[in-house]
Each structure stands twice: as structure tokens, then as C-alpha cells.
Amino acid sequence: MVMATIDGSIVIIAMPAIFRGIGLNPLTPGNVTYLLWMIMGYLLVQSILVVSLGRLGDMFGRVKIYNLGFLVFTLASIGLSFDPFSAQRGALWLIGWRFVQAFGGAMLMSNSAAILTDAFPEGQRGTALGINQVAGISGQFVGLLLGGLLSAWDWRAVFWVNLPFGLFGTVWAYKSLREIASTRKARIDWLGNLTFAAGAGVLLTAITFGIRPYHSDPTGWGNPMVFGGLILGVAFLVLFCFIESKVKDPMFRLSLFRIRAFAAGNIASLLGAIARGGLQFMLVIWLAGIWLPLHGYDFKDTPLWAGIYMLPLTAGFLVAGPISGRLSDRFGARPFATGGLLVAACCFTGLMLLPIVFPYWAFALLIFGNGVGSGLFAAPNTAAIMSSVPAHHRGAASGMRSTFQNSGMSLSIGIFFSLMIAGLANTLPKTLAPGLTAQGVPAAAANSIAHLPPVSTIFSAMLGYNPVQNLLSQAGVLNTLPARNVATLTSKQFFPHLISGPFHHGLMIVFTAAALMAVCGAAVSWLRGKKPEASQELSEPLEVAAAD
Missing domain, CATH: 1.20.58 (Methane Monooxygenase Hydroxylase; Chain G, domain 1)
Structure with a gap:
């Protein structure tokens, strides 16, 4: 699970090194599509496939699909690291193998929760699934740190890191896991x-594609x-x-949504994922584009340090997840899952109250609290969902759970980026145009740059490029200015001071939406009932798939 989710985020911080390695500027208008698909394609493929692969696990064996996932994931990592092309063809090679890697990751994600649910009795599932779920969610944030560290050495190392774990996991899974759960043959x-x-x-x-600009919009x-x-x-x-x-023989029995614990748990998971999914991107932009440069960090180093400064968020997951899973085994999922989303909503509100140049201790405390809230929610919610369905539907149910979670992440990125971009489009020109003209940029060029869609500025800040330098270079005016003005425009202070006001306005919109999503998710979570309903209705013994 850690492998599968780390690779959903590891390329975000490593993107500048990857695109430099293949000789392609991802921020030129014609290349933004490659950038988007490198970020979003992995999540999209997993969201599409996890239900089908979970159903195939029910039909042909969960361990078989899980083991095959290790093999496919490892082979795709090898393919990614040996990109023979450059420029656009090199980007297409990487995107294609990312799709294959996501296919292998989907095999792992769709069946791991089902195997664990089979293997552990009801009184221990919260603990087991808590460790599994928190490992998966924390992998999204560990990937940010690993991407920065490994790409500083070699961009291919971002994909090499999977090989020892993938090879070991493939051999271990084929030798140790045995198929004990009964399968139900059915037509596909x-x-x-x-x-x-x-x-x-x-x-x-x-x-x-809603994130991309369209004509003048x-x-x-x-x-x-x-x-x-x-x-x-x-x-x-x-x-x-x-x-x-x-x-x-349907791929997924919609009647499972009549089980209140299953339906409420999945809807709460979707809302929680929407609230949480775009958080890492907004925090990376905030740190890399404004806070870190103002504290003396070069733009090219800010993605790595953004990952380091976000470690309290991961720590919160790791602390709260296993504990809440164990406690939910004794006291039920509802208070912990609901309380976790409310804690996250409070922390989103706290982030709104921070000044744009914040004291780090306050920022660290709030993102740690957000991690704790998400950890409190994740493990009990997963255990409640998986315990609520009959044993022979757990593969498909696990896949649907993953689909809700991954779709929430994709929705979150689309929604949050769109809200941020729309907010910047209304406020950034008022500060950017005067700031550029004050440094000798011709008025026509300054107004043209100021009214460009802010998506390039956002991605520049997130990926460790100097946004003003990138914009002026694309406009062809950087080399026409005096050296003194160029030094001011491309300094660590100019862009952060210029964008602070408009960006804070956008953050208020984004974090307000996230807080509302978390509160709505908490309300839905509370409606799940005290105990999983279907687990009391099983008329057949629980089969298990476990390790030797």
C-alpha cells in the first residue's frame, strides 16, 4: 500500500528533475498537458480500475490478483526508469508506463483491504486495517519527501526506489500468501x-482538463x-x-449501498478525500512559492524543503491511525471517524487564520492536527465499510471504497486548483502589472503577462521554478531589461511579496471549501449507525486468505 500510494505523489516534487532529464519545459503552453497527465494520470487509472479488479479478486482469487499486482507494478517501474526518448516522446513514454504502474497499484489497492478483512476477526480488523489504511494515506505525503531527495541525485532514482521493494514483495507474495478464501465463479x-x-x-x-485555461478564460x-x-x-x-x-452476475451489486454503514462510510470517505486531497498541493505552493523564498531558500530547492516542512502532517497520520483503529475495535467506528473529520475541519479553519508569512510552530501544529484528524477517520471508516458487507463481496466492496477515495482526490485537485486559479485571476493582475512596470517592464508586456491564466504561475511555484523569471522568459522581455532590474525581478523576495495578497485570498476560498467538505463528511459519518449491519447477517462461515 505504501508503494502504491507513494507513487501517486512522488513525481510531484521530482517533476522539474524529470522534465529536465528528458529535455522538456513543462510550463510552456503546449506542454502543460504532459504535466497534468503526469500528476493526474496515475490517480485516474486507479480510480477507474479498482472496482473491476476487486470483483475479479472475488471471482478468481484475491491473492492471485494481489500477487500479479506486485509483478506488474515492478515491471512498470523498470520501464519508467529506462526511458529511451527525449522531449515529447519521452514524456509520452513516462505517461504510458505510469498508466501501467497505476494498473499494478490498483491490483494491490483493490484486494489488500479485502484480504486483511478476511484474515482478521471483527475485533481486530480496525487495528489491521488502520495500519494498512494509514500506511496508504501517509504514503501520499512520504512520496513528496522521497521525490525531492531522490530527484536531487538522479531523476530515474524516483522509479528505481520501487525495484527492491517490488522484487522482494513479488517473491514474498508468491511464496507466502496462499488462497484460502473461497471464490465464486461467475461470468465477467x-x-x-x-x-x-x-x-x-x-x-x-x-x-x-477543467484546470487548463480555455481561450481567455x-x-x-x-x-x-x-x-x-x-x-x-x-x-x-x-x-x-x-x-x-x-x-x-453484476460487476458490483448496487444493493450493497442499502447497507447504511457501507453507503455512509463511502460517502464520508469521498467528502474527506475531497477535503484532504488538494491540501498537499496548496501547502506545497504556499511553502515553495512564498514562505520558503522569503526565508532565504532558492526556488529550485523549495519543493524538497516543502516536503520536509510538511512532515508533521505525515506524523499526525502515523500517530493517530493505528491508535484509532485499535480503539474503534472496542468502541465502534462512528465516534472516531466523525471526530476525525471535525478535527480536520477545525485545522482547516486554523490555517485560514494564519498570516501568509506564519510562525512555523503554528503551521506545524495545525498540519499535525490535520494529519491526526485524517488518521482518526481513515482506519475506523475503512474497518466499518469492510465489516459491513458479506464476505464474498469484499473484493468488489474494497474496490468501490478505493474508487470513492481516489475519485475524491482527483475531484479535490480539480476543484481546489480551479478555485485557486479563479481567485488569482481576479486579484493577481492588480498587483502583478504595477509590480512589473515599476521594474522597467514595458506596460504592454506587463499587462499581457498579468492577464495570462495563473495556471502557469501556480505550477511554477509548485515545481521549483522562479515564476516571474519563467513568465518574463516566455514573453521574451527578460533579456531586454537592465541587469539591476532583472536581479530585482528574479530575486527571492519579489514574487512572494507580489503574490502574497492574491494568494491568501485564494487560500481562504480553498480552505473554506475544505472545511465545509470535512463538516459534511462528519455529518454523513455520524449517520452510519453504531454497528455494521451486514456483518450480523452472514449465514456462511468467514473464509480467510492469510500468510503461511
Whole structure:
């Protein structure tokens, strides 16, 4: 689980080194698509496939699918590290192998929770799934740190790091895990699989492209293709629901959503993932674009240090997750899952109250609290979801749980980036244009740069590029200015002071939305009931899949 989720975030910090390695500037208008797919493609593929792979685990053996996932993941990591191309072809090679790697990761994610649920009795599932879930979620943040450390040495090391773990895991899994859970042979629901994949794929792709500018608009939500993609994606998912209600052996039994603990747990997971998913990006931009340069760090070093300064967030996960899992075994999931989301909402509110140049101890305390809140939620919620369904549906149920979580992450990135970009588009030109003209940039060029969609500025700050230097270079005016003005414009102080006000305005919008999502998730979580309903209704013995 750590491997599968680390690779969802490890490329974020390593992106500048990766694109330098293949000789491609990801921030030029024609190359932003490659950048988006490197970030979002992994999550998108996993969101599409986890339900189908979980169902295949129910039918043909969860351990078989899980073991194969290790092998596919490892082979994809090898393919990524031996990119033979450069420029656009090199980027396409990486994106393609990232899709394959996400396929292997989806095999692991969709079946690990089901195997653990089978292997542990109900009184120990919270602890077991807590360790598994927190390992997965913390991997998203550990990936940020590893990406910075490894890419500073060699960009290929970002993918090499998987090889020893993948090779060991593949050998260990094939030698040690044995298939004890009974399987239920059934026809593969091709129509259900295809309509779900098409619906989720088109919907999440449209959301991804909603981040890109469209003509003079700062985001792509006015693009007819994006709007049409949203409608088409929803239509496919409606068709999927109709098909699943008619076929004899559906890919996913929609009747599982009649189980209150399952339905409430998944909806709460979706809302919690939306609240949490964009957090790491906003914090990286805040640290790398403003706080760290103002404290003397070079822009090229800020992504790595942003990962280091965000360690309290990971620590909060690691502290709270196993503890809440164990306590939920004794006292039930509802108080911990609900309380965790409320803690996270309070910390989002606290982040809104911080000044843009904050004392680090206050920032660290708030993100640690956010990690604690998410850790309190994750383990009990997962245990409650998995314990609520009949044993022979656990693979598909685990896949649906992962789909809600990964889709929430993708939605969060699309929503939060769009809110931030829209907020900056309204406020940034008022400070950027006067700031540039004061340093000798011609008024026409300054106004043109100031009214560019802010997406390039946001990604520059996140990836360790000097945003003003990048904008002026693309406009072709940097080399026409006196050296003194160039030194001022590209200094560590100029951009952070210029963007502080507009960025804080955007942060207020984003963290308000995150806090509201967390509160809504807490309300839904409370409605789950005291105990999983289906676990009391099982008429067949619990089969297990365990290690020798």
C-alpha cells in the first residue's frame, strides 16, 4: 500500500528533475498537458480500475490478483526508469508506463483491504486495517519527501526506489500468501466493466482538463468539450447503474449501498478525500512559492524543503491511525471517524487564520492536527465499510471504497486548483502589472503577462521554478531589461511579496471549501449507525486468505 500510494505523489516534487532529464519545459503552453497527465494520470487509472479488479479478486482469487499486482507494478517501474526518448516522446513514454504502474497499484489497492478483512476477526480488523489504511494515506505525503531527495541525485532514482521493494514483495507474495478464501465463479460483466470505466474515465478526464485555461478564460470549465465530458461521464455511470440492476452476475451489486454503514462510510470517505486531497498541493505552493523564498531558500530547492516542512502532517497520520483503529475495535467506528473529520475541519479553519508569512510552530501544529484528524477517520471508516458487507463481496466492496477515495482526490485537485486559479485571476493582475512596470517592464508586456491564466504561475511555484523569471522568459522581455532590474525581478523576495495578497485570498476560498467538505463528511459519518449491519447477517462461515 505504501508503494502504491507513494507513487501517486512522488513525481510531484521530482517533476522539474524529470522534465529536465528528458529535455522538456513543462510550463510552456503546449506542454502543460504532459504535466497534468503526469500528476493526474496515475490517480485516474486507479480510480477507474479498482472496482473491476476487486470483483475479479472475488471471482478468481484475491491473492492471485494481489500477487500479479506486485509483478506488474515492478515491471512498470523498470520501464519508467529506462526511458529511451527525449522531449515529447519521452514524456509520452513516462505517461504510458505510469498508466501501467497505476494498473499494478490498483491490483494491490483493490484486494489488500479485502484480504486483511478476511484474515482478521471483527475485533481486530480496525487495528489491521488502520495500519494498512494509514500506511496508504501517509504514503501520499512520504512520496513528496522521497521525490525531492531522490530527484536531487538522479531523476530515474524516483522509479528505481520501487525495484527492491517490488522484487522482494513479488517473491514474498508468491511464496507466502496462499488462497484460502473461497471464490465464486461467475461470468465477467463486460458491459458493466466497460460502462463504469468509460463513465469514470471521461468524468475524471473532463475534471482534469477543467484546470487548463480555455481561450481567455483562466480555467477550462467553459470549454464545451469539458462540459460535454461531464455530461457524457454521468450518462455512462447512469447506464452502468441500469446494467448492474439487470444482469445476473453484476460487476458490483448496487444493493450493497442499502447497507447504511457501507453507503455512509463511502460517502464520508469521498467528502474527506475531497477535503484532504488538494491540501498537499496548496501547502506545497504556499511553502515553495512564498514562505520558503522569503526565508532565504532558492526556488529550485523549495519543493524538497516543502516536503520536509510538511512532515508533521505525515506524523499526525502515523500517530493517530493505528491508535484509532485499535480503539474503534472496542468502541465502534462512528465516534472516531466523525471526530476525525471535525478535527480536520477545525485545522482547516486554523490555517485560514494564519498570516501568509506564519510562525512555523503554528503551521506545524495545525498540519499535525490535520494529519491526526485524517488518521482518526481513515482506519475506523475503512474497518466499518469492510465489516459491513458479506464476505464474498469484499473484493468488489474494497474496490468501490478505493474508487470513492481516489475519485475524491482527483475531484479535490480539480476543484481546489480551479478555485485557486479563479481567485488569482481576479486579484493577481492588480498587483502583478504595477509590480512589473515599476521594474522597467514595458506596460504592454506587463499587462499581457498579468492577464495570462495563473495556471502557469501556480505550477511554477509548485515545481521549483522562479515564476516571474519563467513568465518574463516566455514573453521574451527578460533579456531586454537592465541587469539591476532583472536581479530585482528574479530575486527571492519579489514574487512572494507580489503574490502574497492574491494568494491568501485564494487560500481562504480553498480552505473554506475544505472545511465545509470535512463538516459534511462528519455529518454523513455520524449517520452510519453504531454497528455494521451486514456483518450480523452472514449465514456462511468467514473464509480467510492469510500468510503461511
